[in-house]
Amino acid sequence: MHDHIQQYLLYLEVEEEASDNTIAAYRNDLSQLYLFLSRHKTPLGEKITTWREVDEVAVQNYLLDLKKRDYASSTVARKVAAIKSFFDYMVSHGHIDVDPAAALESPKVKKHLPHAISHEDVERLLAAPARAKTPQALRDVALLETLYATGVRVTELVNLNVYDADLPHKRLICAGSRRSRVAPLDARALAALTRYLEEGRHRLVVDPNEDALFLNHRGQRLTRQGLWLIIKRYVKEVGIKEQVTPHTLRHSFATHMLNRGAGLREVQERLGHASLSTTQVYKQVTNETPSELIIDDKPVDKDQ
Numbered sequence: 001m002h003d004h005i006q007q008y009l010l011y012l013e014v015e016e017e018a019s020d021n022t023i024a025a026y027r028n029d030l031s032q033l034y035l036f037l038s039r040h041k042t043p044l045g046e047k048i049t050t051w052r053e054v055d056e057v058a059v060q061n062y063l064l065d066l067k068k069r070d071y072a073s074s075t076v077a078r079k080v081a082a083i084k085s086f087f088d089y090m091v092s093h094g095h096i097d098v099d100p101a102a103a104l105e106s107p108k109v110k111k112h113l114p115h116a117i118s119h120e121d122v123e124r125l126l127a128a129p130a131r132a133k134t135p136q137a138l139r140d141v142a143l144l145e146t147l148y149a150t151g152v153r154v155t156e157l158v159n160l161n162v163y164d165a166d167l168p169h170k171r172l173i174c175a176g177s178r179r180s181r182v183a184p185l186d187a188r189a190l191a192a193l194t195r196y197l198e199e200g201r202h203r204l205v206v207d208p209n210e211d212a213l214f215l216n217h218r219g220q221r222l223t224r225q226g227l228w229l230i231i232k233r234y235v236k237e238v239g240i241k242e243q244v245t246p247h248t249l250r251h252s253f254a255t256h257m258l259n260r261g262a263g264l265r266e267v268q269e270r271l272g273h274a275s276l277s278t279t280q281v282y283k284q285v286t287n288e289t290p291s292e293l294i295i296d297d298k299p300v301d302k303d304q
Contacts, residue, residue, distance in 0.1 A: 001037075001051055005030045008089050021155060029082035036062050051090055056100045059083065063104065080106040115248055116255035121240050122148055125249075126188075128234040136217065138200030140230055142192040143214060143222075146172070147246060149189035151253035151271050154224050154246040156183075160213040162201075165193055174272070181272050 009027055012018040018026075037048045037058060048054060062083075066076050080101075087101040117125075126148065129140035147157060156174040164173045170190050172183040185193070206219030214222040227246050235244045254267050268276050 001034055001049070004051060004090065004095060005034060005086070008086050011089060019155075025078060026082040026085070029079045030086055032079070033062055033083060036065060052096050054096075054100050056103060059100045059104060077106045080104055114251035114255065115243070116252040117240065117242055117244060117248060119252075119256055121238075121242070121244075122249070122252055122256075124238045125231075125234055125240065125244070128238050135200040135203040138192075138196045139204065139214060140234070142189075142196035142200075143227065143230065144234070144249070145189040145192040146185070147249040148253055149186045150183040151250045151257075152183050153250065153272070154227060156272075157246075158214060158222050158224055158227060161211040162197070162213050163211070165197070165213055167194055167197075183270070 005027070008030070009023055012023055012026065037054060040058060040061070041047055042053050043055070043057070046053075048058070063076070063080065066079060071079075084101045084104055087096070087099045090096045091099045126141075126144050129137045129144065131137075143157070146152070150172060152172065152174055160172060160174070164175065166173060167185075167190060170185045172185065174181050174183055201213075201215060204215040204217070204219055210219060210221070212221035214227075216222045216226050224246070231244060231246055231249075250271070254271055257267050257270070258264070264276060
């Protein structure tokens with residue numbers, strides 16, 4: 001049974017070009033399902049050893065077990081999506097004849113609007129690390145400026161290598177499991193990255209063969225958690241009361257871009273969204289929170 005899960009995850013990666021985060025989440029979800037099934041028996045009282053022995057009752061019992069364990073509805077919805085996708089794959093590839101998850105219903109999940117902070121708060125946050133001249137401060141200026149100027153995902157940012165920073169052409173090459181995409185850099189982000197590479201990164205490097213663009217204090221690739229802690233520290237330092245995560249800067253980038261008059265298609269391309277419907281949610285933010293989106297009178301770089 002475990003082998004079929006591995007085959008499915010490989011199918012997601014190669015054929016569906018799913019993101020690394022989706023594959024990791026589905027691996028966890030399906031492993032949890034497998035563990036649950038391995039502890040339960042068929043209607044005949046026998047141990048479940050193949051996916052053909054899994055029926056609708058077993059899958060429904062698993063869903064009930066999740067609800068008893070007080071999982072958030074959004075988490076249950078994702079697990080249901082993983083299960084339905086997996087069994088659809090199993091049927092379409094001839095591994096089973098009947099889909100036991102066909103009638104499985106996903107719980108309704110309240111959709112949350114993207115949370116953006118004001119342009120003023122963004123500026124305060126970007127200015128915080130610039131007060132120091134240490135290698136870590138130079139790195140942090142480059143991190144924050146790049147996040148806000150490009151709207152790249154956290155995973156894309158921490159996965160960047162030195163050679164992905166195409167500074168002569170003012171862009172980053174973000175290589176994902178789906179496809180590589182280009183993220184243009186504005187003048188501020190370009191300057192911050194240039195200074196970090198010229199004055200900061202070599203003072204953080206331990207292994208000369210390390211390719212990672214952004215390094216932690218041990219000279220290793222900065223992690224998602226490490227980036228979150230960096231932002232959390234500066235948020236506290238400048239006194240921003242709202243919750244701010246690395247993803248908040250991505251949301252703020254998109255929201256502010258639309259507020260400046262950019263079209264949805266342009267924002268979609270910059271964010272790397274596969275579907276325009278995903279980008280359209282930002283329109284609700286710009287329409288509902290105009291007071292947070294006032295831009296000052298200073299000229300804005302076209303690529304920002």
